[in-house]
Amino acid sequence: MHPSSLNHPCFVCGRATTQWCARCQNAWYCSPEHSRDDWPNHRGACRPAPALGYSDMIATPPPAESEYISVTGILFLADEDRPRIISVKCRPPPHPSQSLCPLPLLQPYFDSAPESVVLTQGLNGEVLRFPLHVFYSPMALAKASPINRAIYHITSGAAPKPWYGSVVALKFNGSRRQGYSEAGSNDLPALSAYFLTYQCT
Template sequence: MSLITHPCAVCGQTTTLWCSRCQSIWYCSPDHLQGDWPRHKRECVPVNAAGHPNTIATPPPAQQQLVQVAAMLFAPEEDRSRLITVQCRPQGTASQGMCPMPLVQDYFTESVPNTIILTQGLNGEPLRFPLHIWYCPKALQRGSPVNRAIHRITSGAAARPWCGTVIVLKFNGSRRQGYSDASTNDLPALSAYFLAYK
């Protein structure tokens, strides 16, 4: 006996999972249910309200608030880095100690960004607040135009030029369970990193 599948309301992938509240829409993952909830909640009628008294409806997923932090943007065509606001989506519960997910994909249209965690600053000193560097590996590999903002903070002395967009977030501590606001005070450690990168 095969299971009856339905398309996910978000991506169309076949699934057997449905919204437990209304049981009339399907999702392939909890993330897709969470992401579609702002739209779906307007039409989500609990099954017991629709005349099904024997069904116990579970409440909808709790809305998780996005967290905003200041990050540094090194745009390839700009001469200086600048501070931007980045939204971070919580993952898991606070007790699980999972770091929120920065929503930076819009800055990287060519590919999914890679990340580097910088834990040492000038002269190899440990950073009390590690830096989370997001970059496009394809831009580095294919020799896109040199990032002028990074070229400027390294005075053009880097062993290998950085290309493409770079975004830097600052962890709120060495356990890396969240972010705090990045600032221009983080530029010396970044400059040292970009100078040493090969």
């Protein structure tokens, strides 16, 4: 009896499944979406399995590297004095027909899963035509990591509360927030205004 005939827990949600990674046949997923979601974690261990001719239904393989898109974002590193422009890879939405926003891959900048806030207003309360998506580490805020020098610099040290840990800002391509466009230095005033009014909890 092949193990595909037995229920295994999905690597993402734990739900019982008989579907597995089509490439290595050694990781279990309840849906193609969960196979794609877990690819950044699974790719290091995923080695092609020999063709065994099983007809069981298997999960769709993860997207090819070429399917990812890249956008520019703004990185505020805690130990640097100035923010810098970076390229961020984004995983395409699982169902493009649903117009879901691509998922940015931010693991290089955070030790744990980041949280985020969407800025819809800039200086003097003006509505942002292209909202900003700001990612930060709640763990860094809680642990009072080193004060973010880049944010301290762009606010001239006038923010009422310090910001800790690294921060990444991306720019949506419109008010419907279905994708990202290129962020740049012209977005710094709106970000500075947010950091100046930020109140930590």
